Amino acid sequence: MTDPRLTAITDRIVERSRDSRATYLQRMDKLRGQGPTRSRMSCSNLAHGYAACDSGEKQTLRLTEAANIGIVNAYNDMLSAHQPLETYPALIKRAVHEIGCTAQVAGGVPAMCDGVTQGAEGMELSLFSRDVIATATAVALSHNMFDGAICLGVCDKIVPGLLIGALSFGHLPVIFAPAGPMTTGISNKEKAAVRQQFAEGKVGREELLAAESAAYHGPGTCTFYGTANSNQMLMEAMGIHIPGAAFEHPGTPLRDALTREAAQRLCRITDLGPDYTPLGRVVDEKCIVNALVALLATGGSTNHSIHWIAVARAAGIHINWQDFHELSAITPLVARVYPNGSADVNHFHAAGGSAFVIRTLLEAGLMHEEVLTNWGAGLSLYTREPRLQEGGLHYVAGPTSSADTEVIRPADQPFAPEGGLRLLQGNLGRCVIKTSAMAPEHWLVEAPARVFETQEALKDAFDAGELDRDLVAVIRYQGPCSNGMPELHKLTPYLGVLLDRGYKVALVTDGRMSGASGKVPAAIHLSPEAAHGGAIAKVRDGDVIRVDAEKGELNCLVDAVEWEYREPAPRVSDDCEWGIGRELFKFMRRAASEAEAGASVLFPEGH
Incomplete structure (x- = not known):
């Protein structure tokens, strides 16, 4: 049974958002009726759209009953979390070809690393890169060749930006496919200690670089529970991933199977079949509340008190810091992951991870079960875990207890009675x-x-x-x-x-x-x-x-x-005002809304 306090907060958000949400859904319904337009395109338009495809793909794209998937990719090989995405388009294309569909790389979006720019001038472009990513996502999907989209991204501004952009195409089903965290290096506690010693002049740059390199040492997301890994937790809680996609390492057979399954699932939930699942219907008020509860229960990134306000507004939903505050007051802290503990996300995943967190919060009535997800109806689908069996991906019941109560605890035995x-x-x-x-x-x-x-x-x-x-x-x-x-x-x-x-x-x-x-x-x-x-x-x-x-x-x-x-x-x-490209962002600095309105140029009300 849903906690009545959660229901009351959600109802208030629904009422506050009534007009804007209705307008958004009307627009998405209108877009659904207008496209995709492959069957109505002029011969010239369509020829441009599939000129680089092989003859078999061209024939499939002529058919209105076969899905064409747009891939929006945040790949670059400087970001450890995004470097594995290089091979995803080919894998996705093979997967959808197996079921008679096609996929095209619709476009790329920028992806900068806050770890590289931290404390440097480039960091002053970081927040606004989110809105650039959102608009780049819209450009990628604007060709209207697609029945669904798969978004490839992981880190800080990239996932919110992709999601904001994709919500402008909320009549399409959209699934996010991440790359997963890197394997564990030295502990976050050791790394933080060396940083403080460097600040006090007790160790030099060689020792500092050695410690940092031992912490950030391979492909995948940084292993602390910052904004990037908070993104992944929220994608699970919102039902935008397929279940269990968040924290599997890059380059493993299970990771590849999850990506293949995401691509094939997307083909099955387009408007061409009976299981149509548009993103604009997945991301509703209950979905947003589930995301905030997951964030608060796990001590996630403060950046999301800005980003998810902007994400919600992209779906016609208005939330504010009072909602965060009141949800935090009723949400127990069930995870201790660095910087809120000593464990990293790999330890968190092994101890029960997102599946157990969602299970215990649902059992406590602190998440909405009755939601639409990309995997079907009901958030309890995300309490299951993926396994490789007989060469294919199968789901089994997720953990019913924590494997390490120093890292994850049930909601009735939390680390603290309220969120962070x-x-x-x-x-x-x-x-x-x-x-x-x-x-x-x-x-x-x-x-x-x-x-x-x-x-x-x-x-x-x-x-x-x-x-x-x-x-x-x-x-x-x-x-x-x-x-x-x-x-x-x-x-x-x-x-x-x-x-x-x-x-x-x-x-x-x-x-x-x-x-x-x-x-x-x-x-x-x-x-x-x-x-x-x-x-x-x-x-x-x-x-x-x-x-x-x-x-x-x-x-x-x-x-x-x-x-x-x-x-x-x-x-x-x-x-x-200038240098490292900052002069190009002057118009954004002048137009951005306040932080509580999402710090966005896309949703300027609240400026």
Whole structure:
């Protein structure tokens, strides 16, 4: 039975979204009636569309009863998580040919790595790459040659971008096929320790590079539970993968079988047959709530408090941070995966993984079972696990108990009674804070502010010994309209050192933290941002700031009258205006919505 509190939150989202969702579904129904148009294309159009195909494929494409699948690929061989996707198109084409269908690579989308650009200028393009990916997905599918689409992508902005773009073609069935995580290297705890030692000058660059290379060492997704692996958990919880696709390693027979099955399943759920399953119907209000519950129950990435707002809006659904906050309050934390624990995603998968998480949350009434998925009706289909039997893919009952209760626990015996995200609000604005990895003694920080505009300025102050005290580090002009809202993960080792030295430390910013953000209290995505005259621009060095995750408060403790009349400080640096392609994104910085509206140029309301 569904928990009535979950039902009440979902009902509120349904009511809030009633008009926009109805408009979206009407548009998708209209698109369904219009295409695909292969049978109605002019001879010239169709000839262009299949000119490079062989004669057999051309004959199949002439038939209206055989599905043609569009492949949208985020492959590049610089990203470890996307390098395995090089071979997927050929594998997909073979798989669909076996059942009398065809597939074409409809287009590629960019895929940048936040791990490579972290702390560098390129990171200021990262968030907006999501909207570029969304529009590139639309370009790929705009030829209207396709009965369904398979999206190949894994990492941070890539999956949300592909999903936003695909939802513009929500009359089509769309399945996502990932590459899976790399095998386990050195522990995340060891890696983090070396990073902190480097920040303190105790080890040099050679030792740091050796540790990083031992952690990130082969094809596949990074093994910590950041944004990329949170993406994969959410794709399972939304029923957009085929079951069990998230965390199998690249290059294994089971991984290849999952990809083949995804391609063939897609052919079977097009509008050409009786099991038509359009993406726009899969992604409904209950589906979005299931995604948020899965995120919160596993202590997933804070980036999704932005991305999934944009994803929901692409389907005509309006969610906000209050929804995250209230869902978090009723969702138990059932997983401890780094940075919320010592285990990596491979350990998580072996202990029960997504199948057990979905099972225990369904049993607790904290996910909606009655949803449409790409595998059929009912989310319980995603409590099953794939196996290779007699050369084919088969599903067996998933685990009914955890294989390691230090990593995954049942919902009635959780690590914490609530999920890992809270809404903070006060005279500084509205923001979110991730609490799942924070020790209880860090939930309340009240200390003088030290104000910075760049990560480098904080590093310089740390190196000069100016931060050895209780403090709230305020990093402003980091919002989407300032410099593209880069992740500020470069700050983590320095603030972590101060925390380990016994100081009360917190971060307040209108920017983002990494999906790997952890033990340092971080009030992030502060809105309105400084560039919009947000109150964070009023803060001065020495102002006492109170960050209270328990009460959900974020306030600058300045006399109310003085605060009201204090002028926002202007931005000092304009380094984000050019270089590394940033000048090309100026129009996006000017047009982006606030973080709580998805930080998007595609859905500007809330700007």
